[in-house]
Every structure is written in structure tokens, then in C-alpha cells.
Amino acid sequence: MAQRPALIIGVETGGTKVVCASARADDPGTILDRVSFPTTGPAETLARIVEFAARPGIAAVGVGSFGPVDVDPASPSYGFVTSTPKPGWQNTDVIGTLHRALGVPVAITTDVNGAALGEQRWGAGVGATDLAYVTVGTGVGAGIISGGRRLAGSGFPEIAHVPVSRHPDDTFPGRCPFHGDCLEGMACGPAISERWGADASSLDPERRVLARDIEAHYLAQLVAVLAYTLGTSTVILGGGVSKTPGLHAAVIAAVQRFIGPPDANGSGRPQPVIVEPALGDDAGIRGALAVAAELLG
Numbered sequence: 001m002a003q004r005p006a007l008i009i010g011v012e013t014g015g016t017k018v019v020c021a022s023a024r025a026d027d028p029g030t031i032l033d034r035v036s037f038p039t040t041g042p043a044e045t046l047a048r049i050v051e052f053a054a055r056p057g058i059a060a061v062g063v064g065s066f067g068p069v070d071v072d073p074a075s076p077s078y079g080f081v082t083s084t085p086k087p088g089w090q091n092t093d094v095i096g097t098l099h100r101a102l103g104v105p106v107a108i109t110t111d112v113n114g115a116a117l118g119e120q121r122w123g124a125g126v127g128a129t130d131l132a133y134v135t136v137g138t139g140v141g142a143g144i145i146s147g148g149r150r151l152a153g154s155g156f157p158e159i160a161h162v163p164v165s166r167h168p169d170d171t172f173p174g175r176c177p178f179h180g181d182c183l184e185g186m187a188c189g190p191a192i193s194e195r196w197g198a199d200a201s202s203l204d205p206e207r208r209v210l211a212r213d214i215e216a217h218y219l220a221q222l223v224a225v226l227a228y229t230l231g232t233s234t235v236i237l238g239g240g241v242s243k244t245p246g247l248h249a250a251v252i253a254a255v256q257r258f259i260g261p262p263d264a265n266g267s268g269r270p271q272p273v274i275v276e277p278a279l280g281d282d283a284g285i286r287g288a289l290a291v292a293a294e295l296l297g
């Protein structure tokens with residue numbers, strides 16, 4: 001009888017839904033089958049993941065998880081969702097639960113790092129060793145690959161909360177519960193609707209342009225921070241807010257204002273390229289499969 005090919009399982013746990021997918025270990029870029037279901041309590045959610053993953057030939061599981069999640073393999077709480085406000089999920093041992101149920105190696109990364117990895121392997125970041133996947137929606141998040149490695153220290157980058165300089169026409173106080181007018185407090189989707197008292201798409205044309213330029217002003221500062229601190233050369237800008245018409249071009253123009261001409265940062269490096277995601281909603285699940293494949297070498 002022919003040997004059954006080894007299978008890997010990718011799991012993307014989001015705040016509202018979970019996606020599970022399988023692939024052959026020797027072809028992690030091709031999804032064989034998948035399921036999606038709502039994220040409920042941890043016991044039920046993890047049981048449904050196990051139900052999908054428990055199959056003959058399974059060799060490894062990779063997880064891209066909502067956070068905060070401990071992604072430091074040397075930490076005693078590695079693989080735990082830690083201090084999340086999501087009911088029931090505080091201190092949930094995701095890796096240990098899946099490993100005990102399935103008996104195969106399990107690795108975990110953050111949801112945004114998973115998306116960054118997926119885009120690097122198969123999407124808008126192919127060939128880039130210094131890239132960031134920035135998502136702007138209900139919050140701001142960034143998955144960062146630097147020198148070919150995912151950045152994940154004792155916690156993970158909290159770059160959503162960097163201080164930003166205010167747009168001269170912006171009087172919005174900011175909505176971050178910790179800092180008020182940090183990047184996330186000024187640039188996340190809810191900040192835009194609170195600033196304008198309306199969804200940006202329902203504004204008159206003049207205010208729509210101003211809303212877009214104010215948003216670009218803040219996101220461009222994140223791009224400049226990434227370029228200056230990490231030499232990030234490719235920024236993949238995704239999430240619901242990123243679909244605002246004209247926003248990509250406005251961010252590119254604002255980055256040019258912040259960084260200046262190609263040699264203005266002193267290194268002679270070109271400005272980072274800012275691109276749209278190529279994998280759409282599949283970046284995270286495909287990154288989770290890449291994490292599983294890494295476990296097998």
C-alpha cells in the first residue's frame with residue numbers, strides 16, 4: 001500500500017471566527033480542505049479545532065492566534081492566550097491543549113505575524129526579507145519580519161501604540177484607553193468614525209479628502225518608524241480601513257514627506273514600498289500552514 005503523505009494543519013483563531021485548513025507537508029501552499037466557525041468559549045472552540053485536525057497522517061499544527069498570546073518558546077506560558085478581554089480566554093493554553101489531543105508538534109504565532117508570513121511566502125511579500133503586514137481595522141496591528149525572522153520577543157511588537165505627531169488640522173483627542181492619541185488611538189477605524197461623527201465614506205467630498213489625508217498622516221508615521229528602526233522595505237497595508245479609496249496613494253505621498261528623497265535617511269536606502277495584500281482574507285490561514293511546515297523543517 002502506498003504511504004499516505006504527511007499532512008499539516010493550519011489554524012487561524014480570530015476574535016470572531018476560526019479558520020482551519022489542511023495541506024500536504026510537502027506542499028503547504030495548496031489548501032486541501034478547510035472549515036470556518038465562530039469563535040466561542042475556549043473549550044468548545046479548541047474541541048472543534050481538534051475535530052478538524054484529528055485525521056490519519058497529521059504531522060504538525062501551526063496556529064496564528066488573536067492576542068495577546070505568548071509566542072516565546074522559552075516562556076512557561078508559551079502558547080497561552082494571556083490577558084485578553086475576550087470572555088473565558090484569559091490564560092488559555094492553546095498549544096498544550098492541541099498537543100495533548102493530537103499528539104503532534106504545535107507551534108503558534110500572532111495573527112498578524114501569521115498574515116505577514118503568508119504574504120511573504122505566497123503573496124505581496126515574496127522575496128522580501130524585511131517586511132511588515134499592517135492591518136488597520138477596529139485596531140491597528142503589525143506583523144513584522146526582519147532579516148527573514150518574525151519579530152516576537154518576550155511579548156510581541158506593540159507598535160500600534162507608538163506616539164505620533166498630530167495632523168495640524170486634527171483636533172480629535174484620540175481614543176486609546178491607555179494613551180489617548182497614540183497611533184491606534186488616532187488611526188483605527190472607530191477613531192475615524194468618532195472624529196467625523198460618521199463613516200468616512202458618507203462625508204462630503206472635501207471632508208472625505210481631509211479624512212483620508214489625516215489617516216495617511218498617521219499611517220505614514222508608522223511606515224517611517226518601521227523603515228528607520230528595522231529597515232523595513234515592504235509594507236503590506238491591509239484591513240478594512242486600508243480599502244478607503246485613495247488611501248494607499250495618500251500614505252505613499254505622506255511617507256515621502258516624512259522621509260524625504262531616497263538618500264534622506266542617511267543610508268541611501270530607497271523608501272519602503274507600500275502595497276496591497278495579495279492573499280486577501282487567506283493571508284492568516286496560509287501563514288498558519290507555513291508555521292506548521294516550519295516545524296517539520
Ligand SMILES: [Zn+2]
Binds near residue numbers: 160179
Ligand atoms: Zn495606545
